């Protein structure tokens with residue numbers, strides 16, 4: 001079974017963000033988060049885009065690295081921008097990577113997961129209770 005929640009970003013939404021905020025928004029292939037975090041990314045750009053003094057401020061890359069850990073690379077300075085970026089990372093620490101609901105559990109996706117789901121991406125994920133149950137059924141090998 002393919003990984004149902006690959007990292008990436010919605011191309012249509014990316015086009016809209018680009019139209020609204022121009023090169024504040026990195027290229028599509030530099031946004032690597034699962035669907036549950038799309039809204040967090042969206043909200044960050046909406047907030048950054050409203051800053052009056054964002055000249056020269058850019059977001060270079062956004063990437064989910066590990067359970068609940070969102071990397072946001074930026075350049076340039078804007079007074080409130082760093083605070084918005086920090087709030088965005090904080091929001092990721094509480095948000096299910098699959099569905100966007102409040103997250104509770106870290107699911108380990110180790111090599112053994114490949115026995116059941118050969119195409120799943122390895123590495124830990126932060127999920128809500130429902131998504132954890134669903135996802136465990138996909139990745140845990142069960143010989144009973």
Ligand SMILES: [Zn+2]
Nearest residue numbers: 096099128131
């Ligand atoms: Zn969920």
